[in-house]
Amino acid sequence: MILDLDIGNTLSKWRLKDVTSSEIRSRGAVWTREEWRPGADIPDLDVVEAVRISSVARAAVLEETVALLRRRVRHVHVARSAPEALGVVNGYEEPHRLGVDRWMGALAGYQLAGGCCAVDCGSAITIDFVLPGGTHLGGFIMPGLRLMKESLKLGTRNVAIDPDSESDALLEPGRRTADAVNHGIYMAAVSAINRIYSEVCDQQSVALPMLLTGGDARVVSRGVQVPHAVWPDMVYGGLEACFPLTLAERAGKMSGAPRVPEPVVLEKIRAGLAFSMLL
Ligand SMILES: Nc1ncnc2c1ncn2[C@@H]1O[C@H](COP(=O)(O)OP(=O)(O)OP(=O)(O)O)[C@@H](O)[C@H]1O
Ligand SMILES: CC(C)(CO)[C@@H](O)C(=O)NCCC(=O)O
Ligand SMILES: [K+]
Known part of the structure; x- marks a missing residue:
């Protein structure tokens, strides 16, 4: 084993x-x-x-x-973060300082999809970008849902977001503390992910497939409008790619890898961005 x-x-x-x-x-x-x-x-x-x-x-x-x-x-x-691996060039000024979970996610995403936007919704939410050709641009780090909630110290720590709630319901103003907090942090996370994705695709003139992982990936997925796939084993995928041990791994297969999501065309991403800036 x-x-x-x-x-x-x-x-x-x-x-x-x-x-x-x-x-x-x-x-x-x-x-x-x-x-x-x-x-x-x-x-x-x-x-x-x-x-x-x-x-x-x-x-x-x-x-x-x-x-x-x-x-x-x-x-x-x-696994260690490195200046370059598996065709990906680390975008950090000091490559070893990039969290190795992010590096594993970026490598897995690149191996699966070519260029990608890799989002990890854990204790922190991290959003990393790799261009087709393997340039890792760097990324974004924000507090995860649980940390955002705890930082408010409103006693709502143990009132979780119902993972089955419709994302529409999460858009409504909360009428009690727990809902106001849950809806607030949820919007903070999903709107940041949507916006960051659009901004970077616009800057780089490329529509990238998005991959989501981490403990909160499923609930975040409901509010992310960008076409994406959830890949719970994305970090493990990086480990498989870096240290292939089985026949399947040597052939480049990563367990549980999803189908590559088809991104919307760049013009649509740009139109969405332009619209959100008018508001
Ligand atoms: N049993 C659980 N215990 C703690 N967190 C959980 C649990 N189930 C789901 N979660 C959610 O998962 C998130 C933690 O995700 P994950 O397990 O990916 O974190 P992590 O890998 O430790 O974080 P990071 O990679 O940022 O250090 C928390 O924000 C929490 O909302
Ligand atoms: C951001 C976290 C905490 C996410 O797990 C991790 O990747 C980490 O500790 N990174 C080091 C800092 C950085 O990636 O810039
Ligand atoms: K993680």
């Missing part, structure tokens, strides 16, 4: 992938704790022959995790 680990600020996500069949056998998540340790809530390491890790937690968390895994597993691959 291959153990893939995506250590985020809030949650450490894992999945077990069968080396022979390339099938995903199990998955789970544990809190990213100060002292994260494989324990009862993560898979049995005896069946694991290789680990691939993307981590944006504190360096000490990664070091401890790697030290511990190396004692039990023969191959431990740790």
Whole structure:
């Protein structure tokens, strides 16, 4: 088995992938704790022959995790942001400072779709752009839905956005605190994503396919007007592309990759942008 680990600020996500069949056998998540340790809530390491890790937690968390895994597993691959990989040139002035989860998402998106807009809705919401040809432009970082809500300190922390609510309902003014907050932060997130996408496509004169991942991807997806696909395993896709271990991976296949969404034509994106600026 291959153990893939995506250590985020809030949650450490894992999945077990069968080396022979390339099938995903199990998955789970544990809190990213100060002292994260494989324990009862993560898979049995005896069946694991290789680990691939993307981590944006504190360096000490990664070091401890790697030290511990190396004692039990023969191959431990740790992803790092690099100036260039798999045809993508990192847009950061200091490439190693780009969050490796963003780098994995950008690489996966590029491998799947060529140029892309990769959006990760986690503790933070990040929006990264890669042009056809592989130039990564850099991106945008904003607080995620949960952080925005917590920062208001209005006691609505545990009143979640109903993931089944119609996005139209979320556009209505809230008539109690929880709704006002939920509708407010939801609008902040989706309108920023819509606008940023249009601005950058306009600047670069290219309509890019958008890919969405992260814990809040499904609910955010409902409000994003730009044609897009949700790809829960996008960060893992970057790990597969960087460290291909199975036959399917060596052939360039990434598990759970969606169909590439067809972007609307640039003229429409520009018309939408011009209209929103008139308002
Ligand atoms: N069980 C859960 N625990 C915490 N957050 C959850 C849970 N289920 C869904 N979420 C949502 O997922 C978001 C966290 O997403 P994700 O797991 O992608 O975060 P993360 O990877 O730790 O964040 P980041 O990559 O920005 O560090 C939160 O904003 C929250 O709204
Ligand atoms: C922005 C987050 C927290 C998103 O998970 C992560 O990618 C990170 O810590 N990045 C480092 C800063 C940067 O990407 O510019
Ligand atoms: K993430």
